[in-house]
Amino acid sequence: MKYAIRVQLAADDWIFITEGEGSMFELQPVLYDTEHEAWEAADIWIKEGQRKNFVQVVEYDTAREV
Numbered sequence: 001m002k003y004a005i006r007v008q009l010a011a012d013d014w015i016f017i018t019e020g021e022g023s024m025f026e027l028q029p030v031l032y033d034t035e036h037e038a039w040e041a042a043d044i045w046i047k048e049g050q051r052k053n054f055v056q057v058v059e060y061d062t063a064r065e066v
Helices: 035-045
Strands: 002-010 013-016 018-021 023-029 055-060
Touching: 002 035, 035 055
Parallel strands: none
Antiparallel strands: 002 013, 002 055, 018 023
16 A cells, blocks of 8 residues: 545645656656655645644555546
8 A cells, every 4th residue: 555645725625746757647646655754745735733634644546547
């Protein structure tokens, strides 16, 4: 299992932190091997005191199709 970071844009509207693979339409979530690594990377999107409100680290199934 890998871990991904997602950020809340609005109520019930989340976006994964992505990286490009070719054109601007070929985006893939940035994946981490451990939850700890993902939280360390997520730190730049976290406002003090609001860690889990607007930023989440979630399990990401690499076998699923988007």
